[in-house]
Amino acid sequence: CRKQSLLLQIDLTRPLVHQGPFDVIVHKLSDVIVEAEQDSQSQQLLANFQVRSYVSAHPATVLLDPLPAMTRLLDRFASYRIMSELRESLRGECDRIPTNTFSFLFFPPHAVCKTRVAHGSLSHEMSLIFSGGGLEDIRPPCVLQSFVNHGAVLHKVFVVGDRHFCVERPSLKNFPSGACDRKTIFFNSHEVSKPESNSDLTAVSNHTASRAPPSSEAVAALVGELRVQLGMALFGVDLIISIHTHTLTVIDINIFPGYEGVPQFFSSLLSHIESVLDQRQAGGGPSAATTGL
Numbered sequence: 001c002r003k004q005s006l007l008l009q010i011d012l013t014r015p016l017v018h019q020g021p022f023d024v025i026v027h028k029l030s031d032v033i034v035e036a037e038q039d040s041q042s043q044q045l046l047a048n049f050q051v052r053s054y055v056s057a058h059p060a061t062v063l064l065d066p067l068p069a070m071t072r073l074l075d076r077f078a079s080y081r082i083m084s085e086l087r088e089s090l091r092g093e094c095d096r097i098p099t100n101t102f103s104f105l106f107f108p109p110h111a112v113c114k115t116r117v118a119h120g121s122l123s124h125e126m127s128l129i130f131s132g133g134g135l136e137d138i139r140p141p142c143v144l145q146s147f148v149n150h151g152a153v154l155h156k157v158f159v160v161g162d163r164h165f166c167v168e169r170p171s172l173k174n175f176p177s178g179a180c181d182r183k184t185i186f187f188n189s190h191e192v193s194k195p196e197s198n199s200d201l202t203a204v205s206n207h208t209a210s211r212a213p214p215s216s217e218a219v220a221a222l223v224g225e226l227r228v229q230l231g232m233a234l235f236g237v238d239l240i241i242s243i244h245t246h247t248l249t250v251i252d253i254n255i256f257p258g259y260e261g262v263p264q265f266f267s268s269l270l271s272h273i274e275s276v277l278d279q280r281q282a283g284g285g286p287s288a289a290t291t292g293l
């Protein structure tokens with residue numbers, strides 16, 4: 001009967017309850033949830049969707065991904081907490097994942113300032129500050145992350161259930177370490193780390209270190225741990241490798257990232273859905289099924 005399954009696009013202008021029944025709902029509501037705080041049209045879309053009440057009325061429906069898990073990642077405070085817990089839990093297995101928590105007691109050479117809200121168009125407006133004086137330029141609520149020189153290479157890991165794929169993207173270039181009086185640089189993250197990005201901020205000098213990819217064991221350990229901690233199946237992790245210490249730093253965890261650069265996305269998603277439905281049939285129960293694991 002699975003062979004006869006249908007793929008339906010949900011019509012957000014009609015109540016979800018009139019459109020099912022669904023075995024699995026795959027959604028990308030993160031931006032709509034953030035925009036609904038300001039925008040009445042997005043509020044209306046969410047009101048129509050009513051996925052929470054749909055899932056409580058249909059507990060066997062698998063939601064990819066569950067809203068509480070996903071909503072947590074809309075707040076960079078929460079995702080940075082997850083990143084630092086990750087470091088603790090991987091300490092034994094993988095010493096290559098260092099701290100990226102920021103201490104206000106010691107101003108690091110440079111810091112990247114990001115909005116607290118992690119989704120929506122404003123969340124990509126960032127700044128790079130070079131001294132304690134640069135703190136005057138930041139607009140709370142925000143988070144500060146130590147800037148790591150990483151040779152202008154970003155490694156984006158795309159997770160689909162138990163599979164993951166790694167692609168390289170442009171990234172911020174290296175800056176000379178040490179105290180300096182350089183002015184704060186304001187940038188939009190999409191100008192530096194999209195496949196087509198071509199910004200002065202990503203221009204690489206001849207002295208850039210060679211681009212060794214991250215260790216596949218380290219990435220697998222990291223992804224495995226994150227799947228458990230997040231309870232999500234569709235997420236991305238952005239990694240950089242320090243040119244000085246060669247350690248990996250997690251700089252970002254993304255909800256349902258743009259999988260355009262992953263040709264295997266659709267087949268991996270289908271096979272993940274098959275395995276979740278098989279678990280459900282075998283009596284895995286709704287709570288196991290809705291975790292998206």
Ligand SMILES: Nc1ncnc2c1ncn2[C@@H]1O[C@H](COP(=O)(O)OP(=O)(O)OP(=O)(O)O)[C@@H](O)[C@H]1O
Nearest residue numbers: 112124145146147148154171172189193238251252
């Ligand atoms: N700690 C850091 N050290 C060095 N560069 C950083 C750091 N954090 C961010 N960057 C640079 O800024 C870019 C954007 O950062 P980040 O991934 O947090 O933004 P985003 O807007 O959340 O991204 P996404 O498009 O994945 O949603 C990175 O791709 C990288 O080039």
Ligand SMILES: [Mg+2]
Nearest residue numbers: 193238252254
């Ligand atoms: Mg990112």
